[in-house]
Amino acid sequence: MAGTYSLAACLAEGASAGAEAAKLAGCGDGRIRFPEPQVEEYPEQPAQALFLVPHTKATSRAPSQFVDMQLDVSASGIELAVREGFKSVEHIKRYTAMGFGTDQGKLGNINGMAILASALGQSIEQTGTTIFRPSYSPTTFGAIAGADVGALFDPERYTAVQRWHQEQGAAFEDVGQWKRPWYFPRGVESMQDAVSRECLAVRNSVGILDASTLGKIDIQGPDAAEFITRMYTNSYLKLAPGKCRYGVMLKEDGMIFDDGVCACIGDNHYLMFTTTGGAAGVLAWLELWQQTEWPDLKVYFTSVTDHWTTATITGPNARKVLAKVCADIDLANDAFQFMDWRDGTVAGVAARIFRISFTGELTYEINVPAHYGRHIWEALIAAGEEFDITPYGTETMHVLRAEKGFIIVGQDTDGSMTPADMNMDWVVGKNKTFSFIGKRSLQRSDSVRENRKQLVGLKTVDGTQVLPEGAQIVFDPEQKIPMSMQGHVTSSYFSSNLGHSIALAVVKGGHGLLGKTVYCPLADGRSIAAEIVSSVFYDPKGERQNAE
Amino acid sequence: MLLIHCPHCREDREEEEYSYSGEAHIVRPLEPEALSDQEWGDYLFFRKNPKGIHHEMWYHAVGCRRYFYATRNTLSYEILETYKVGEQPQVSAQGAAQ
Amino acid sequence: MSQINRLNTGARTDSTSRINFTYNGKQMQGVAGDTLASALLANGVNVVGRSFKYSRPRGIVGHGAEEPNAIMQIGSGAATVPNLRATQVELYEGLESASVNGWPNVNFDLMSITGWFGRMMPPGFYYKTFMYPAKLWMTYEHFIRKAAGLGSAPVQDDPDSYDKLNQHCDVLVVGAGPAGLVAAREAARAGARVIIADEQSEFGGSLLASINSIDGQAATSWVDELVAELESFSNVQTLPRSTAFGYYDHNFLGILQRRTDHLGISADSGSRQRLHRVRAKRVILATGAFERPLVFAQNDIPGVMQASSVSTYINRYGVAPGNRMILFTTNDNAYQTAIDWHRAGRAVVAVVDSRSAPSGEIVGSGTGNGYSSNSRLRSD
Numbered sequence A: 001m002a003g004t005y006s007l008a009a010c011l012a013e014g015a016s017a018g019a020e021a022a023k024l025a026g027c028g029d030g031r032i033r034f035p036e037p038q039v040e041e042y043p044e045q046p047a048q049a050l051f052l053v054p055h056t057k058a059t060s061r062a063p064s065q066f067v068d069m070q071l072d073v074s075a076s077g078i079e080l081a082v083r084e085g086f087k088s089v090e091h092i093k094r095y096t097a098m099g100f101g102t103d104q105g106k107l108g109n110i111n112g113m114a115i116l117a118s119a120l121g122q123s124i125e126q127t128g129t130t131i132f133r134p135s136y137s138p139t140t141f142g143a144i145a146g147a148d149v150g151a152l153f154d155p156e157r158y159t160a161v162q163r164w165h166q167e168q169g170a171a172f173e174d175v176g177q178w179k180r181p182w183y184f185p186r187g188v189e190s191m192q193d194a195v196s197r198e199c200l201a202v203r204n205s206v207g208i209l210d211a212s213t214l215g216k217i218d219i220q221g222p223d224a225a226e227f228i229t230r231m232y233t234n235s236y237l238k239l240a241p242g243k244c245r246y247g248v249m250l251k252e253d254g255m256i257f258d259d260g261v262c263a264c265i266g267d268n269h270y271l272m273f274t275t276t277g278g279a280a281g282v283l284a285w286l287e288l289w290q291q292t293e294w295p296d297l298k299v300y301f302t303s304v305t306d307h308w309t310t311a312t313i314t315g316p317n318a319r320k321v322l323a324k325v326c327a328d329i330d331l332a333n334d335a336f337q338f339m340d341w342r343d344g345t346v347a348g349v350a351a352r353i354f355r356i357s358f359t360g361e362l363t364y365e366i367n368v369p370a371h372y373g374r375h376i377w378e379a380l381i382a383a384g385e386e387f388d389i390t391p392y393g394t395e396t397m398h399v400l401r402a403e404k405g406f407i408i409v410g411q412d413t414d415g416s417m418t419p420a421d422m423n424m425d426w427v428v429g430k431n432k433t434f435s436f437i438g439k440r441s442l443q444r445s446d447s448v449r450e451n452r453k454q455l456v457g458l459k460t461v462d463g464t465q466v467l468p469e470g471a472q473i474v475f476d477p478e479q480k481i482p483m484s485m486q487g488h489v490t491s492s493y494f495s496s497n498l499g500h501s502i503a504l505a506v507v508k509g510g511h512g513l514l515g516k517t518v519y520c521p522l523a524d525g526r527s528i529a530a531e532i533v534s535s536v537f538y539d540p541k542g543e544r545q546n547a548e
Numbered sequence B: 001m002l003l004i005h006c007p008h009c010r011e012d013r014e015e016e017e018y019s020y021s022g023e024a025h026i027v028r029p030l031e032p033e034a035l036s037d038q039e040w041g042d043y044l045f046f047r048k049n050p051k052g053i054h055h056e057m058w059y060h061a062v063g064c065r066r067y068f069y070a071t072r073n074t075l076s077y078e079i080l081e082t083y084k085v086g087e088q089p090q091v092s093a094q095g096a097a098q
Numbered sequence C: 001m002s003q004i005n006r007l008n009t010g011a012r013t014d015s016t017s018r019i020n021f022t023y024n025g026k027q028m029q030g031v032a033g034d035t036l037a038s039a040l041l042a043n044g045v046n047v048v049g050r051s052f053k054y055s056r057p058r059g060i061v062g063h064g065a066e067e068p069n070a071i072m073q074i075g076s077g078a079a080t081v082p083n084l085r086a087t088q089v090e091l092y093e094g095l096e097s098a099s100v101n102g103w104p105n106v107n108f109d110l111m112s113i114t115g116w117f118g119r120m121m122p123p124g125f126y127y128k129t130f131m132y133p134a135k136l137w138m139t140y141e142h143f144i145r146k147a148a149g150l151g152s153a154p155v156q157d158d159p160d161s162y163d164k165l166n167q168h169c170d171v172l173v174v175g176a177g178p179a180g181l182v183a184a185r186e187a188a189r190a191g192a193r194v195i196i197a198d199e200q201s202e203f204g205g206s207l208l209a210s211i212n213s214i215d216g217q218a219a220t221s222w223v224d225e226l227v228a229e230l231e232s233f234s235n236v237q238t239l240p241r242s243t244a245f246g247y248y249d250h251n252f253l254g255i256l257q258r259r260t261d262h263l264g265i266s267a268d269s270g271s272r273q274r275l276h277r278v279r280a281k282r283v284i285l286a287t288g289a290f291e292r293p294l295v296f297a298q299n300d301i302p303g304v305m306q307a308s309s310v311s312t313y314i315n316r317y318g319v320a321p322g323n324r325m326i327l328f329t330t331n332d333n334a335y336q337t338a339i340d341w342h343r344a345g346r347a348v349v350a351v352v353d354s355r356s357a358p359s360g361e362i363v364g365s366g367t368g369n370g371y372s373s374n375s376r377l378r379s380d
């Protein structure tokens, strides 16, 4: 309805637009129902298109003729911009700041564009207009945020044991939308003291971790094993019920995307564990391939993350604790082996127990329906009392796994790491008939390049120094800035079990550099020396998780 | 914000319910190992990114969790059709130009 | 200061009422139905700010969202809001307002006296003048910001609450002027679910300032009847004080409804402002138009005002923003402003028409309306 000025014409156009819009929206027949309002007004003669009132002096020497009042853009300024070589209306806008104000050039821009057209010796149509963008007038942040502030800013996810954690005074860490216990300080304990105590408790007796947040996807169907095998680097075709296997998932470019244990629950039935943060992405990834590439495979996925509470008991006394609350599973080492899982009853509740380990210790991950979470948790705490069972949080979990050189996807990897980069060739099936996702890319010239960043351990020369995570690694700390950066620290902690700091890092060609001294220059000018060592700091033969 | 018709739910739903999943109709090679690095790289990395008619994949992530295809004009954002995986588009860049 | 420019003829103001407010710390009075701008003009306030580069004094030129000069800080403390246009701020008892432009203040401006600042700022000053030495940029920016006076955001937590409403309708009408009102009525009668939104405090748009008659009655009472009729439809939602600020893909629009701003208080219940997220099957843009200003030498001196704004202040608010007027026009329409000015009892000094031979009926009506003028622009 642009360009209509007389009141009578506006009323007529409005009425027909209303009737027409209703019709197009499926209402009415487009006919105007109301009589046309009668208006008395003077008939108008044509207006003159006058964009710049001429002055006796040239524009550049005349008193300012303002186009944009808010930002003091004058006609002479636009002409000057043209003399300086600007032609596009969008460039002129930015050069002169015309229309930049809070009024967005509502009064000034049309004149400015016409004056520009005249200065360029072309028509207004040829010159065009700038793009007007929302907001039409300033809009408050409050309205845009609405009620999504404070507690409603972002949903928080809690496990069934959350209240117990709070009662114990746990400090919490955000992991995605989950709130996870970070560490459990006793009294006035510092974080480092609490973590050291928790770490020692796990290695020397037994600890308990709320692992409920790990992603869990229930996978069923006659083609489930085939499908899972296409998604992981290793094979699940011969995984028997009662058995678990650790797998790494790649994107099609060969880079690590997620990892976790997958258990065979029964014929055509598997339970896939994902990282806490990767759960939603992995489910979408599985569905993508099944729906678009292999719809012929009969397999179904269900997210069951929230259905289960997972209490992980780990440490040399873990079996003794479990034995006190579970009578119907033979816990003998050869009857319930590492990487097995069993159905049973724990403190009266039907449970699935997985003997897998992220600490390197004898570990049982006890899964019960989420509603029984706190009951099971308290039963295990009571059963573990005589062993001083110690609840621990994500920080201790991170330290313990780093002592073992176990990676965390997303911390030690960044979407550009292959299994070989992580020293995990062993997880890539060599004899798989189907070209699993990412396999072909592992042979790309860039994937087999020798100086790729590779996972190594770092041991600081001064064992009390803890490297900052993210620190860059150089070979010669005396070189000029910008230095030649050879890698970076991905994980770094003080290990109370070892009595010195430990770090994981990715270093160019690192697997061939064991024993080399490298340096981490810090922002304050210092530089910390560290030796490249194996990424496995503790129990390198992996005997403890198989403990009798 | 786009209004997108899910061919599975058969409803127009807000863009918030969907995730964009890249170009449609990219078929995974049946024998990846038989391809040269360049051929594999073309499959892996190269996309049309057209100005105008584009066939693309969407995921009804907080709806039916089904992937489907949409023909969208990347200039006007008009969605000309949505259709199920396995079906072919009725509108193409050639067709639209006619 | 008293309301020296107040008339008792405002169609939408009650000249017998009194509303107290402050402007730059000074006590003033306006009347019910005023905007801050109309109240300031009634009180004879001519300069409302200083310009960005040259620090020139500036007055109110418009009467709505287009206003470039009368940019105000409203309220104080946690609930203060910067950068509101005085032309859109409804007056309420106790309103506190301050110019955001002008340092140290709008009437005594250090920068225009020293005068050096504007000379430093030719077009492209962002890119040229301040590029070197780079280290000084922080200093420059600080000074520019202080000088430009972009207002100040509150530092405390926002005491107000806000909410959002997702809505669907068959027909969304943006603008409740004459075209929008009749469009909404037709669509509603056809059975469509209609939302009609307008940024002003009441529906009517330009008719609120019109002295035309429609169907034999005053335009403003015609508006009242039509609005009442619209509100009687169960399938129509009317949203005054609601700015459709963005028109996004597939007929998705954002509408900001100011629910309690005009009362100067936080909402007792619900929200101060509500964001309507509307998905419409059809959208009618009945936004009206801004009068295009004339660009002439010294066109920024306080007192230069849009012709339609002058008429609006007289007819709608009952304020004559000045005493003697020269009308400069390129069209017939503006002659109405001379008629309105004359009726307000003020002097029309001259009407300058850029056209060589204006011949419309309204042009010839000047003598009959009590003023005469036939000046013409000298053409070079």
Ligand SMILES: [Zn+2]
Pocket: B006, B007, B008, B009, B010, B060, B063, B064, B065, B066
């Ligand atoms: Zn759907």
